Amino acid sequence: MTAPRSTDAPADAPPPGVRGPKRRGVELVLLLGAVLISVCGYAEVGLAHDGAVPPDAARYGAGLGLLALLAHLAVRLRAPYADPLLLPIAVLLNGLGLVLIYRLDLETPRDQAATPQLVWSTLGVALFIVVVLLLRDHRALQGYAYVSVAAALALMILPIFFPAVNGARIWIRIGGLSFQPGEFAKILLAVFFAAYLSANLSALAYAGRRIWRFQFPTWRVLGPIVAIWLVSVGVLVLERDLGTSLLFFGLFVIMLYVATGRTGWIAIGLLLAAAGAFLIGSVEPHVHSRVEDWLDPYASIRAGDGPGQLAQSLFAFAAGGMLGTGLGLGHSVLIGFAAKSDFILATAGEELGLAGLCALFLLYALFVARGYRAGLALRDPFGRLLAVGLASIVALQVFVIAGGVMGLIPLTGMAMPFLAQGGSSVVTNWVIVALLVRISDSARAPRPESADTGELARVEAGR
């Protein structure tokens, strides 16, 4: 629906001087709102905890506002047609994440995470600006498919040589800085999948033999993808980072499906996932205990060992109820380890309640929807696949971790995008926002090019 309109747009291109649908003003107003909400949350935490607004609330607000403004200016300068919702949502989620981390810092005086997180966020926004300024056209990435995949594999293999932290070898520690390279790998893999699939679109769609009701592509086409996927999953299993493994798998299946339209892929994917999950769940002790925990979060209570992390997390959500206890008034710190990272959502659930949690979920949903919309509006298959891939990364990540901490699926360590403590994650997410801004700019911009590509896209769309 959007695609035809945008393809038609160049046909009757707006006359010069008439304002196009840039919506930068809307973005600025929304950004202001996002910053204000974050500052209010910051002040509320202070009021609830100490009875006074934190003295640096204004400074905090000014800093966040400045970051948002710079990002906005970069978008205004180089991506004037970008979707006006992407950046404000990212700023709001990041700001709320900082508030939640600051709130938890008050309970753990020896472990201050808000300031490092603020530094990482600044770095993330800087990277956002760099990407928006330097990457003039997302199609430039198409040429770096194999570089991307090589870099992704290298990043994923690297942490194996570093000591495991909390049962997972996903960190690189250099000095005081810890770094999770797998986070960046997911963007690189999305770029590779998008480039490779778009280049082999017709081969994937038509060639291959038919087994029962499923049409398979030839091994020549499918081989490299499956190989890459297997390697990445294998590496992740070795590193015991099941969350990311699940994410890559989901990303792979979704992109393959979008590229080929074969429901068979979904079926095979689900079968593979089920088999893999069962195998790993029963063999690997680290994962096995997670599954046990998920099946019965209260087993440790009955055993007299007190509540486990998941039980504590569920207690926190339950304590939130409909409206929450109010920022700064909950006890999610009882979760203990990883309360600021993997379990940050429990704090949101307890202190903001179901209402606040739904708002958060809807923010993510809106963000993902905007990514998909950009994909729909584009005409080049690479851009489409990349937009869908990046949006799906966020969607899957939210589902995997939110479902995990709320007892919907087995818990796998993963960062809630933008909210959770974790530098690599925040920086990566800002790059995702930058790429989506770039793609949505291409999708919404009036196109002076010929209608050839547009026709092609329409034919394909009709198929």
Add this chain to the structure above:
Amino acid sequence: MIRYIRRAAALCLLLLAALLVNAVRVMLVEAAELDANPANRRTAIARWAEPRGEIVVDGRPVTGSRDSGQQLRWERTYRRGPLYAPVTGHASQTYGTTMVEHAEDELLSGADPMLAPLPLWNDLTRGRSPGGDVVTTIRASMQEAAYWGLDGKRGAVVALEPSSGRILALVSSPSYEPGVLSGTGADVKDAWARLTTSPNQPMLNRALRQTYPPGSTFKIVTAAAALDSGVVRDVDAPTDTPDPFVLPGTRQVLPNEARGCADASLAYALQWSCNTVMAGLGVDVGLEGMVEAAERFGFDDTTLRVPSWVAKSNFDRVMSPDQLALSSIGQFDTTATPLQMAMVAAAVANTGEIAQPYLVDRTTTSGGATVDRTPRRTYRQAMSAATAFRLQRLMVRAVEEGTGTNAAIPGARVGGKTGTAQHGFGNTGTPYAWFIAWAQAEDSARPAVAVAVVVEDAEAARADISGGGSAAPIARDVMREALRLEAESRGAPGARGTRATEPPAPARPRGAPGARRAPETTRPAAPASPAPAAPAAPARPAPDRTVPAAPRGAPGERPSAPARKPSAVPRGAPGSGG
């Protein structure tokens, strides 16, 4: 490709829906269950996040709270903890609450919805009201008199206001410091282990939760049953009971400690505590009549709350005549809490009616506004008013010239009944000394106080243990304090009347030196001389003295006791003299 993108988007929507539905499940549907999970610390954190409300005695709080700086922030403290422990109980973050701390926990912790300024206010704001205060009926000076009277000996004292049912003193001894259990941690665990394993059972509330064979004090109940049922029409007429008395259906002989009990009148039997007469009367009344009478006094009632629950006092419903005879003098399976026996005395004092005993006068918000006030209620009509008046006279006689002379208070009308209860296998256990009494100021329309004292003093020589010797002086001190307080409260309207009767109480004319706080000065004298400083010398030696002698000899004479209850019969019976 567009169609597939839409489908992928639909998948994402499905994931979102799953998350939202799951959120509703966890946060709304299962929330109450999760909140109530004992492993969830939130309830405890919220409960101890604010200072607890206070328990007030005589206008002053006997509790407090201390900021521990821990996760469970405010810990309970107690002022004069051991003195008031049987009233307050403890409020421990580790071991829960007992007594008033338990019964009024919702109010004290602020969870009571009645404390909220508006209905549902706390549900809406998710707040908790500041804890409310509990104002007790205890009078501090009476509590102290009872506490110092027991002086660490094992025993209990309960004092009631007969007309209202207010519990004026509630003492269990030895007591404990409830504050040592307040917090969390190793110290508290050690203290708990120490208190729960101590052979003295300091945490046992003997006044409400321990039952003792009531011994001769139960004869009041038997007498009431005999009078109400018409078995005895004239208290001064001789009854047809031989001495010694053979238990019906057996060959066992029930001896007396007192003399002159053969065919003695009810009046004489109560005055000198004749086992034979009372056992015979119990058999004459019959099982049904005795059970009914006992239940009218509150025996076999499992539902009594003051508001802490009270242990059941027992009077068997199925017995053979010989067992009934023994039960009628407070032996065999008959047991009673000190509160129950105080209610017996109160029934006599209050013309047969027992007012529902209660410990909490009213509850207030932290600001002092009354939340709830305990109304006066009738518990039961234990006997007819006429019977009560006759028993009053008989109990007064027992104090004026009988077994209870140690309880006499000049200037006041005091009625009492002693008891010495045998217990243990073969009655080898140290006997319990009982005394129940009531007192009425001469210028007052009705008795001011009814009291029950039990002393289970394992350390004293057995000869010292008798209701009249050990327990009566404690009862006297408590009653004297009650009379003084009553006179004070009447002071304003009838100052001249008060002045006239005042001297006896505070002046302590009977040569018992020392403040009312130190009744122990009188206590050692009591066992030594049979009639310690009593105003009127008894006509004959007080049976107090002879009583313990018999049981002491008894076990020695019959070393091979048959097995169970009936075995205790011959020995249980003689014990209940005094």
